[in-house]
Amino acid sequence: MPRAIISPSVLASDFGQLTAECKRMIKGGAEWLHMDVMDGHFVPNITMGAPILSCVSKSVPGIFMDCHMMVAEPEKWVNDIADAGGSLYTFHHEATSDPLSLIDAIHERKMKAGVAISPDTPSTAITDEVAEAADMLLVMTVYPGRGGQKFIDRCVPKVTELRARFPDKDIEVDGGVGPKTIGVCADAGSNVIVAGTAIFGAENPEQVIAMLKSTVNDAQARIAKK
Numbered sequence: 001m002p003r004a005i006i007s008p009s010v011l012a013s014d015f016g017q018l019t020a021e022c023k024r025m026i027k028g029g030a031e032w033l034h035m036d037v038m039d040g041h042f043v044p045n046i047t048m049g050a051p052i053l054s055c056v057s058k059s060v061p062g063i064f065m066d067c068h069m070m071v072a073e074p075e076k077w078v079n080d081i082a083d084a085g086g087s088l089y090t091f092h093h094e095a096t097s098d099p100l101s102l103i104d105a106i107h108e109r110k111m112k113a114g115v116a117i118s119p120d121t122p123s124t125a126i127t128d129e130v131a132e133a134a135d136m137l138l139v140m141t142v143y144p145g146r147g148g149q150k151f152i153d154r155c156v157p158k159v160t161e162l163r164a165r166f167p168d169k170d171i172e173v174d175g176g177v178g179p180k181t182i183g184v185c186a187d188a189g190s191n192v193i194v195a196g197t198a199i200f201g202a203e204n205p206e207q208v209i210a211m212l213k214s215t216v217n218d219a220q221a222r223i224a225k226k
């Protein structure tokens with residue numbers, strides 16, 4: 001049964017705050033830290049790249065960096081992100097023509113490989129071969145590009161479809177996920193939860209992390225009994 005993993009999407013305005021928030025989230029129960037890498041091409045924004053991630057991994061020992069590569073040429077950054085200490089390298093299905101070779105390249109550098117689909121990409125775009133080679137599938141529940149957007153409900157059936165096809169795979173949801181939307185995500189079968197605004201905007205982030213986690217674990221137990 002896939003276990004609940006909470007991966008806060010770290011929001012920070014400087015490096016000191018970034019590392020402090022990562023440490024606070026780990027202390028507060030987060031297993032992973034979701035690092036949004038945006039290149040200004042695949043998405044309009046530019047965020048951080050390998051040099052920042054390298055500093056984070058050195059400053060936060062033991063961190064699991066869940067690197068979400070919102071980039072136009074995901075093949076280009078595998079070595080840099082691996083050298084920077086990336087743990088999971090998730091690329092967008094829409095950004096590559098050869099996902100299997102990319103997954104091999106990611107595994108060669110000892111990172112886990114994730115495949116993301118944007119809201120307009122159907123779950124069937126992820127073939128059985130690609131899903132089986134990958135360690136995680138990411139269903140975006142907003143258009144990639146920035147935090148704080150409204151959860152798109154019509155993306156949820158894609159989680160259900162992928163969970164039915166791949167009962168043991170880690171399935172991540174990302175975008176507008178929080179206490180109001182976790183129920184449908186968990187019931188659909190997602191077990192890796194990314195949340196930015198819902199965690200960082202809360203008075204008590206630890207409570208939100210615990211609530212997200214218990215909702216997923218309860219849903220997974222129900223799904224396993226069916």
Ligand SMILES: O=C(CO)[C@@H](O)[C@H](O)COP(=O)(O)O
Binds near residue numbers: 177
């Ligand atoms: O990558 C993205 C959006 O592009 C997400 O990781 C968001 O940054 C998550 O933030 P919230 O939607 O939870 O505020």
